[in-house]
Amino acid sequence: MRGSLYNAIFAAGITLVLACLMLGVRLGAEGTTLTVYGAGADRWEWILAGVGLVFLSQLFSTQLGRLSSRIPRPDLGALKPQDATWKVIKPWLLAALVVGLLVWPFMVSRGAVDLATLTLIYIMLGLGLNIVVGLAGLLDLGYVAFYAVGAYTYALLSEYFGFSFWACLPIAALLAAAFGFILGFPVLRLRGDYLAIVTLGFGEMIRILLNNWTSITGGPNGISGIEKPTLFGLEFSRRASEGTQTFHEFFGIDYSSGQKVIFLYLIAVLLVIVVIYLINRLMRMPIGRAWEALREDEIACRSLGLNRTVIKLSAFTLGASTAGFAGCFFAARQGFISPESFIFIESAIILAIVVLGGMGSQIGVILAAIVMTVLPELAREFSDYRMLMFGLLMVVMMRWRPEGLVPMKRPHLELK
Amino acid sequence: MSQLLLDVNELTMRFGGLLAVNKVNLSVKHRQIVSIIGPNGAGKTTVFNCLSGFYIPTDGSIMFNGQQLAGLKDFQISRKGLVRTFQHVRLFSKMTVIENMLVAQHRHLNTNLFAGMLKTPSYRRLEKEAMDRAIYWLEEVNLLQHANRAAGNLAYGQQRKLEIARCMSTQPQLLLLDEPAAGLNPNETKELDQLIVRLRDEHEISILLIEHDMGLVMGISDHIYVIAQGTPLADGKPDEVKQNPDVIKAYLGES
Numbered sequence: 256m257r258g259s260l261y262n263a264i265f266a267a268g269i270t271l272v273l274a275c276l277m278l279g280v281r282l283g284a285e286g287t288t289l290t291v292y293g294a295g296a297d298r299w300e301w302i303l304a305g306v307g308l309v310f311l312s313q314l315f316s317t318q319l320g321r322l323s324s325r326i327p328r329p330d331l332g333a334l335k336p337q338d339a340t341w342k343v344i345k346p347w348l349l350a351a352l353v354v355g356l357l358v359w360p361f362m363v364s365r366g367a368v369d370l371a372t373l374t375l376i377y378i379m380l381g382l383g384l385n386i387v388v389g390l391a392g393l394l395d396l397g398y399v400a401f402y403a404v405g406a407y408t409y410a411l412l413s414e415y416f417g418f419s420f421w422a423c424l425p426i427a428a429l430l431a432a433a434f435g436f437i438l439g440f441p442v443l444r445l446r447g448d449y450l451a452i453v454t455l456g457f458g459e460m461i462r463i464l465l466n467n468w469t470s471i472t473g474g475p476n477g478i479s480g481i482e483k484p485t486l487f488g489l490e491f492s493r494r495a496s497e498g499t500q501t502f503h504e505f506f507g508i509d510y511s512s513g514q515k516v517i518f519l520y521l522i523a524v525l526l527v528i529v530v531i532y533l534i535n536r537l538m539r540m541p542i543g544r545a546w547e548a549l550r551e552d553e554i555a556c557r558s559l560g561l562n563r564t565v566i567k568l569s570a571f572t573l574g575a576s577t578a579g580f581a582g583c584f585f586a587a588r589q590g591f592i593s594p595e596s597f598i599f600i601e602s603a604i605i606l607a608i609v610v611l612g613g614m615g616s617q618i619g620v621i622l623a624a625i626v627m628t629v630l631p632e633l634a635r636e637f638s639d640y641r642m643l644m645f646g647l648l649m650v651v652m653m654r655w656r657p658e659g660l661v662p663m664k665r666p667h668l669e670l671k
Numbered sequence: 672m673s674q675l676l677l678d679v680n681e682l683t684m685r686f687g688g689l690l691a692v693n694k695v696n697l698s699v700k701h702r703q704i705v706s707i708i709g710p711n712g713a714g715k716t717t718v719f720n721c722l723s724g725f726y727i728p729t730d731g732s733i734m735f736n737g738q739q740l741a742g743l744k745d746f747q748i749s750r751k752g753l754v755r756t757f758q759h760v761r762l763f764s765k766m767t768v769i770e771n772m773l774v775a776q777h778r779h780l781n782t783n784l785f786a787g788m789l790k791t792p793s794y795r796r797l798e799k800e801a802m803d804r805a806i807y808w809l810e811e812v813n814l815l816q817h818a819n820r821a822a823g824n825l826a827y828g829q830q831r832k833l834e835i836a837r838c839m840s841t842q843p844q845l846l847l848l849d850e851p852a853a854g855l856n857p858n859e860t861k862e863l864d865q866l867i868v869r870l871r872d873e874h875e876i877s878i879l880l881i882e883h884d885m886g887l888v889m890g891i892s893d894h895i896y897v898i899a900q901g902t903p904l905a906d907g908k909p910d911e912v913k914q915n916p917d918v919i920k921a922y923l924g925e926s
Contacts, residue, residue, distance in 0.1 A: 540782075558723060561774070
């Protein structure tokens with residue numbers, strides 16, 4: 256009891272200090288100087304109530320724990336159908352999901368479709384980084400660099416040489432893969448923290464290069480007016496540029512700006528399905544197992560005749576090419592890119608998606624990407640506290656579900 | 672067979688001023704169990720590290736099947752058919768037992784990305800062969816019923832056996848075992864004893880063994896080398912080594 260009293264006082268004290276700093280005082284401009292304002296009385300009441308709550312919950316934490324353990328938990332495992340039935344329903348469920356994804360945008364608002372497209376981009380990025388961090392265990396903090404390479408590949412090729420989106424898609428993936436290869440070489444021997452620092456530096460290098468190479472990339476002004484993707488040469492604009500036809504003219508329907516948004520969304524769905532399929536195959540192939548083996552024990556890998564150079568480089572290049580894919584699509588969707596879009600915080604968010612979802616788990620990464628992009632939009636009113644909620648989510652996850660939302664499930668191999 | 676499988680000449684390993692291994696000679700014939708014994712810190716594991724390519728020896732030659740191994744990379748050496756285990760079990764502990772076995776056969780599989788994406792006939796055939804080999808070896812060490820469990824959740828003795836099975840699935844000619852009986856109970860040690868002998872007699876491979884369990888060593892070895900402080904002290908048949916006064920002195924100290 257004595258111990259928990261001290262603990263409770265300590266926790267309440269910390270809550271008070273943090274709450275005072277973050278909620279109790281506010282900076283405001285008064286002429287040319289800054290002044291500190293105190294919060295109003297109602298807000299102080301809230302703070303004190305919060306402190307009291309923390310104090311009481313800490314004081315009676317053992318009792319509360321005992322109480323919560325008495326609450327019966329539903330057996331979620333029982334809800335899952337039997338293995339045999341599951342095998343029958345699974346393809347149908349997947350088909351229904353895909354059809355749902357394709358039909359859904361025609362029934363909702365333009366904003367929702369746009370948000371879904373953004374989510375799909377993050378899903379692609381998360382899946383790509385999942386190869387590097389989740390499977391191969393190589394902590395990469397500069398992943399956004401490959402995203403930038405993909406985006407700028409399309410932007411520059413389309414601006415200077417008039418390449419189309421579809422032609423640039425493989426080129427962007429290849430070029431990003433090449434950059435992954437270049438980064439992979441010097442870091443072959445590094446692990447853990449050292450690797451994180453080098454990749455962080457690499458990410459910054461690419462961003463600073465884009466920022467300063469003004470003659471080609473436009474520097475901080477970025478590149479605007481990037482062409483949108485076309486459907487077999489049909490444009491999605493109000494008026495066709497010379498020698499082409501627009502989508503609505505070709506099909507003889509009325510023009511609406513929503514068509515373009517839905518088209519972009521459908522491309523994103525297509526890309527995500529392709530990426531999920533490819534990575535899913537990779538994970539079940541020898542190379543996928545080798546990535547995981549390398550994460551588990553590098554020395555054992557070497558003793559069994561696995562060439563770690565090839566394995567690490569393949570993880571870096573394949574992860575990077577996925578980001579290149581996503582980057583190319585991002586540039587096409589935005590129509591405008593600048594180095595601002597590729598700052599470190601983007602890398603951190605993608606990494607958070609992987610960790611939150613569960614390292615190596617594809618479903619987990621997809622769910623986490625949805626959570627990380629949709630939640631901030633839903634909680635728009637709290638946008639001031641976005642980073643605070645982000646941090647809180649991380650702490651809560653690491654405390655109660657350190658293995659992620661949906662931990663990776665090992666494939667069950669049939670023996671005969 | 673007259674030709675030596677492994678012929679090590681004047682192997683020397685120096686770490687700065689420390690002479691860890693000093694002019695060690697070893698030879699292993701086909702279908703032979705050869706042991707290296709010696710007090711703690713004698714340099715036995717360093718010899719293994721040199722043989723398996725984890726260290727590049729300072730001097731000396733390592734001939735394996737008439738090919739020079741000194742200077743090759745670790746993974747190249749193991750591809751030639753010389754595979755080792757470790758003093759501390761090194762499994763891919765989060766992966767399942769069967770996955771451990773498949774990873775070991777990586778180089779026998781079709782690792783071409785496109786072949787795997789398209790599941791070409793050659794990819795399927797090699798994958799199936801690897802699976803069969805994995806099942807065969809798991810059966811051999813009596814672990815088949817645990818095939819889909821995470822390797823890290825096995826009991827310690829089972830992990831040891833899995834490590835040997837994993838090495839065997841790479842189809843080696845020479846197996847290097849670094850203290851395989853460490854931490855095993857008497858029953859498990861006896862099983863291991865039988866397994867090693869079976870590997871030699873039925874699967875016709877050679878084994879080079881580091882071990883402290885003298886019962887095991889004396890019982891199964893065809894030849895024994897004794898190393899003390901990095902220097903070869905004696906070698907011979909188990910009985911000869913047992914009676915050698917230098918060996919007794921090195922183990923028990925001078926009286």
